[in-house]
Amino acid sequence: xxxxxxxxxDLPKIQDPRGNLTFIEGGNHIPFDIKRVYYLYDVPGGSxxxxxxxxxxxxxxxxxxxxxxxxxxxxxNTKRIHLCRSYxxxxxxxxxxxxxxxxxxxxxxxxxxxxxxxEGDYYRDFSxxxxxxxxx
Ligand code: TYD
Numbered sequence: 836x837x838x839x840x841x842x843x844x845d846l847p848k849i850q851d852p853r854g855n856l857t858f859i860e861g862g863n864h865i866p867f868d869i870k871r872v873y874y875l876y877d878v879p880g881g882s883x884x885x886x887x888x889x890x891x892x893x894x895x896x897x898x899x900x901x902x903x904x905x906x907x908x909x910x911x912n913t914k915r916i917h918l919c920r921s922y923x924x925x926x927x928x929x930x931x932x933x934x935x936x937x938x939x940x941x942x943x944x945x946x947x948x949x950x951x952x953x954e955g956d957y958y959r960d961f962s963x964x965x966x967x968x969x970x971x
Contacts, residue, residue, distance in 0.1 A: 838909040840928040844895065848922040857922045859895070859947065865926060867893040867949035874899070875935075875944040884935040884944075888958040890967075893949040895924040896935075901942025908932040910968035918944075930971070932964055 846864060849856040861869035875884055885905075896905055902919035909931055916925055917937075924947075927933060935944065950956070958964035 838907055838912045838914055838931065840926075841907050841914070841931060842926055843916070844924045844926050846897075846922045846924055855922075859924065861947075865893075865895050865924065865947065869947045870950050871948040871952065873946050873948070875946075876942075878903075878938040878942060878944075880938070880940060882936070882938060885933045886959070888932040888964045889929050890956050890958065891929050891950070892956050893929060894927045895947040896927060897921060897924045897945045897947075899943040899945045901939035902937075903935055903939065903942050903944060904937040906934045906936070908934075910965055930964075930968065932958070932961060 844865060846857050846859055849858075859865060859869075861867060878884070896918065898918035899921050902917060905916045905918060905925055905927075907914045907916065907927065918925055938944075958967060
């Protein structure tokens with residue numbers, strides 16, 4: 836799973852003078868079925884989130900409000916992506932180390948996930964993650 840599989844997905848946007856609408860269908864707009872939704876909010880300035888990789892989980896990260904950066908690392912390459920629009924989703928495939936920082940005040944980060952929460956699916960130690968990548 837290399838970093839090139841992670842990409843910005845342009846989500847459908849129904850423009851309307853009453854307010855815009857975006858929708859996401861699992862397996863259609865994103866390459867997995869959605870089993871869980873979680874969101875980060877009330878993030879204090881200067882905070883960093885993430886700092887882990889998933890063994891099998893697929894995710895879509897959306898800046899529902901405000902902005903933040905996602906730093907991706909596949910063990911060989913890194914990429915910093917600034918998210919600031921609720922009609923763009925960042926697809927993150929399994930086996931990618933990610934860190935989130937540079938949160939603007941009032942930002943909300945929504946994550947759609949392909950599975951329910953499972954601590955056993957995490958690499959929380961970077962050297963353990965790197966070792967697992969080398970063995971693949
Ligand atoms: P974590 O995934 O480390 O957060 P982040 O990557 O955003 O920094 O999760 C933080 C804590 O919340 C951790 O104790 C596990 C718990 N948690 C759940 O119980 N369910 C969930 O769906 C998620 C994402 C986290």
